[in-house]
Amino acid sequence: MESPAETPKPSDFIREIITEDQKTGKYEKRVHTRFPPEPNGYLHLGHAKSICLNFGIAQEFGGKCNLRFDDTNPEKEEQEYVNSIIDSVKWLGFDFGPEAFYASDYFDFMCRAAEYLISAGHAYVDSQTAEEMRQNRGTLTSPGKDSPFRGRSADENLRLFLEMREGRHEDGSMVLRAKIDMASPNINMRDPALYRIKHAQHHRTGSSWCIYPMYTYAHPLEDAVENITHSICTLEFEDQRPFYDWLLERLADGGLLRRPLPGQLEFARLNLSYTVLSKRILIQLVSEGHVKGWDDPRMPTISGIRRRGYTPEALRNFCERIGVAKRDSMVDLALLEYCIREDLNRRASRVMAVLRPLKVVITNYPEGQEEELEAINNPEDLNAGTRKVPFSRELYIEQDDFCEDPPKQFFRLAPGREVRLRYAYFITCDKVLRDEKTGGIAELHCTYDPETRGGDAPDGRKVKATLHWVSARHALKAEVRLFDTLFTVEEPGAGSGDFRTDINPNSLEILSPCYIEPGLADAAAGDRYQFERMGYFCVDPDSAEGALVFNRTVTLKDTWAKIQKRQNKK
């Protein structure tokens, strides 16, 4: 049936490097990656890329991938974020073993390593203020100056570091720094800070510590302790790699670490048009109330996109399609939308729902009569079977499906015109009734052709359009939430420097009441459907008994909308 030989292997420069390492036996044929989020926010699409990369590689090479919380800054981190991250990784479909890892579990070791560095003359306690340190760091083009405390003896440094740890000094009064080279052209090598004093409650270690390691110092150690082979991160850490290696080499020399040591590999982070993938800005979107929370369906967070109705499969497929490389790029939102349409087209049951209702009375259909018509659940998957949909004299159709004075390529319903009601009958519009007050279209009077039951005319006559509909008497009322991009421009904030100026004021439109076919009465939160001709929708957790709420995941491809756009331009 399948031809496994045809399975294309995802390939990128990272996988190539790892394949080479496997050949040379650099890590004794082991592959061990990690996904190391800081629990200071929810995971977003950019993280999804990293998760798929790291866990994907582990799977492909028969290795492991650790989920590790980089919880070294207690002031920004919370348990809620830890929980949401675990939830998102699992939902995406990856297995990180029996438990997650935490940088905070290594604090003791990190501290011992620091003491070793001090005694070996590779680190010192600096009592300069932050401002002084900044001044003495030099600039991009000029070297820095040695700290006046750089020459302290190992004994004094050890004593001071111990005091820092014991809480004898105030926040900011001193830091532990690596002793490397204040004149290095790489600013990251100008004696980077290793430990700072923070009298803060940590979400896991409580008040056991008042000094916390810096990322720069902690991260290589975390990798080494977990026996990571390939430490994959984003481009902005590239300059940090010399320090990563410097640190690990020294600790291996000192016998605190075993070789082979992990190595850092960098790839370009994901950028997506019309969206923002910066934790800082996502936090602001939430805290400033531009959205309703981290899982607002407009958010590019994993929890948001999940609530929106995206599937893990679609997301993983997206991550595979965008590839992995070193060049800065901006992925077209259309690709993400393509991925979810592709997936949902295969699996979502079709159903009829009228979002902006227009009443239609079939004048020649007997009052009080009703019947059930058979509808296909999924033309892409005939195993999904069929269902019965009730039909009666009064129906709703979509307002957009009728036009009193139709433009050139409009072939939906219009006065005197015949169209098909899907799975039902051909109807012809005879009369347009207006609202006395507003003058707007209130109702349509149509006649049906009983010979066309099911949607085919025995005389072979054709219609140019098929409309979805719902029986007024049987319909379920529901609320439907339509989403547009959160931003109006491809690159939010690029022009003004402030993302706020590009926020789309119309990113959410709530429609109510909408009319849904009655079979959906028992739909549960998370259920996904295609509303025929309208798009893919999923049941929002805000739904209550008898009060369904749907989120529009994505529209269907809309050729008519494209034609209209073109017509308007002319």
Add this chain to the structure above:
RNA sequence: UGGGGCGUCGACAAACGGCAAGUCAGGAGUUUUUGGAGCUCCCAUUUGGAGGUUCGAAUCCUCCCGCCCCAGCCA
């Protein structure tokens, strides 16, 4: 003006000195009881630019141009 990266179709992205894959977007057609889906075809004589090496260059060399990152006791 220091250091580190990166420039291949509108957007991603392959090609690893042998004659520019694929995908999305866009276009044309076909089909259709979703203007959906499917199917077919079109869409880089050319790889940021200029030189050079070579029988042969997106791939190697030189110079130039452009973009991104680094001066947190953030990660």
